[in-house]
Amino acid sequence: MAQATPFSLIDQLFDRVTSTFQPPAWLVSELQHRGVLLINHVLMQEPEAMARLARQKGRVASVQWRLFDIKLIITPAGLIDLAEPGANSDLHLSVTESSPTSLVQAVVAGEKPPVRIEGDVQFAAEINWIVDHVRWDLEEDLARVVGDGPAHTVVQAVKNLARGLKDFVTRFPATSIVRDKDGL
Template structure:
């Protein structure tokens, strides 16, 4: 007999709650602005990523997930900026509608499902960026508190992340199929 997971009720409830909530426009605008600043901070630490993005200068990618959407344009400096509403060269749509499904994929170390439409070369460059550019949080933390404490905190963070992955793999419906 196949009993439903106790988490299915929670998942359905959160999905219904999330469908009815909408953040104020000023908050969405500010969060998107902060996201662009963070992305550029990470890109500035990777010269190869900047060079690849600079070759795509002026190209626009639209990121879509449910009601959330954001358009980013590549700049001549190899960074990104928010693009005005215009025709996008590349559309990336996250297929999973539920935030919990996206969280499950992330905890397993997988990317969420994405539908890709548009320019193939631009999509290949964006894919390379996603695969190869990582935020070095330990380095940024070391600038604030020093190398040894930053290393200790980073090791603790990695241990917590590993424990969460192990826990997630044991929860019903979250293990590898």
């Protein structure tokens, strides 16, 4: 008899929660606004990324994964903002991996998740460049608040934790099934 892995159990729990619990619109809006603020903070640390996005001003990209979706518009400053609800997308990015654990495994392993891309090729190329080249310097931001020494210690601890998580996650494929002694 085939048994589910811990990862498949997490996927099943996620499916149940998302099918029965729909977050209120105000919560979705707040989370989207906070995400935009974080992305803009990271973009502002990389002038080349802002310059590339400024060339795409006014363009709208929609990003979708399962039931979650967001439409973002590029501002003249080379940052992003939430697009109007009825805005037409110039680029549609749809994450095709439906399993949250497989998605996390891919990201933790340093891989890009599988994405279906529809729309403006040049706009997609600029987004791809940003994904490949822009990184959040968490240690620098944390050092502004707590100082260099504690920030370095915290970031090293998080890196060690992430390494351990990566080792654990990469040992168990999300789609693996434990079989009994008869191979069933």
